Amino acid sequence: MDFAFLADTMGQLLAAVPTTVALWFLCISIGGVIALGAVWMRVSGIFVLERIAAGYIFAFRGSPLLIQMFLVYYGLSQFPEVRHSFVWPVLREPFYCAVISLALCTGGYTAEIFRGGLLSVPQREIEAGRAIGMSGFMLFRRIIAPIALRQALPAYSTEIVLMMKSTSLASLVTVWEVTGVAQRLISQSYRTMEVFLCAAAIYLVLNFIIIRFMGFIEYRLSPHLRRRPDIGIEGPDPRAEDLREVKP
């Protein structure tokens, strides 16, 4: 094992980590906003909006991210109107193209996850909210959104880990993030295994941090599922008594 080479490789790969993290952070933030809009359209009850959102979700979930990214980066420049418009300074940059296509892609997946969370809100909770006279917005803010978010959280953390992996495709539109640098190092040195191990370790650590962080949020948001703390009150556990009563 050549430790000098490993250290050098690791240094070069670590220098590319900020690009990867920036891509990831921008795409899940923008993608989250897109997803909220798409879900709102999807459950709006207005036929045209529903079909548009369903079409968007179908197209972006059903095709590979790579072809979407090439469509944004190479495809849009086919039209002279785009090249001469005010958006060209943005669409000319590979980094922003990667962010746009990653955000559009994760928006489709996240929209379905949010919709699943929304559908899991029990009808009786909504009825109870209405019964005590909550308005539409207050009902959403106090009842629907908290339950839906909590329900969607596990699937959402899977999705953002998938997006961390997907940022590697940005290297194919000439953004120098970790995988792109790794590929360059491999083709320069032909020491595939060493470079792969370093890059894999970086991604595993990043994903581990995301999973741990999301696990922490999940823990904080579900105090009702945790065991009650022992506060040292004497006497039998009331729950145990309940069980005794049920016994025939």
Place this chain on the structure above:
Amino acid sequence: MSTFELIGFGPKGWGGLLLAGTLLTLLVTLAAMLIGAAVGALVAAAKLSPSRTSRIAGDAYTTVFRGVPELLIIYLIYFGGGSAVGAIATYFGSQSYVGVPAFLTGAVAVGLISASYQAEVFRGSFLAVAPGEIEAARAIGMSRFMRFRRIIVPQVLRFALPGLGNVMQLSLKDSALISVTGLAELMRSSQVAAGSTRLYFTFYIAGCALYLVLTTLSDRSFAFAEKRVGRSFRGGIGR
């Protein structure tokens, strides 16, 4: 020349190339699914094994292959596999360069990724098989292999069907990444057509549409298969 002529099958149309690419994408995905099923079943067995070492190895496999970008794994198989085969060929006295077919590296790379997801699907389905059934099989004296063949495999396959449908979708989309190795599947064909005509948008949209056809077809096939195997069960799949 109109767009329809370009993506059609005429002498100047690129339709034939795109369709051939679609077929190759389908074939490489099916090959990857088969490799993934074989490796995935082994990994699932390791994860369920009573031996601590096998469990750790199985967990390590699924963690690494699900936590590292697909593109990186494809580079590993493509560059690493090539030099490994080259080294073996040189060891056995070959003088010339020995390459690995792009189809094989692609199918193996996507297959190994798919295996990590299939292992989780198989593990979940195995745990869904009622322990009473395995006990009953043991009670009437079935051997280990017969239990596996008659009790476990049919039920695991049935429970795994919805999960396998999802993995198939993932593998179809991952197969687009094999284009970096130069295999002329759908992604690569669209790239070639787009580059030659300089009509990037047109051909990437055409490629996108063909991918949507593939994913829809696979979705429909799995829905049909689920309905088919669920026919003899009152509650459908699962319990």
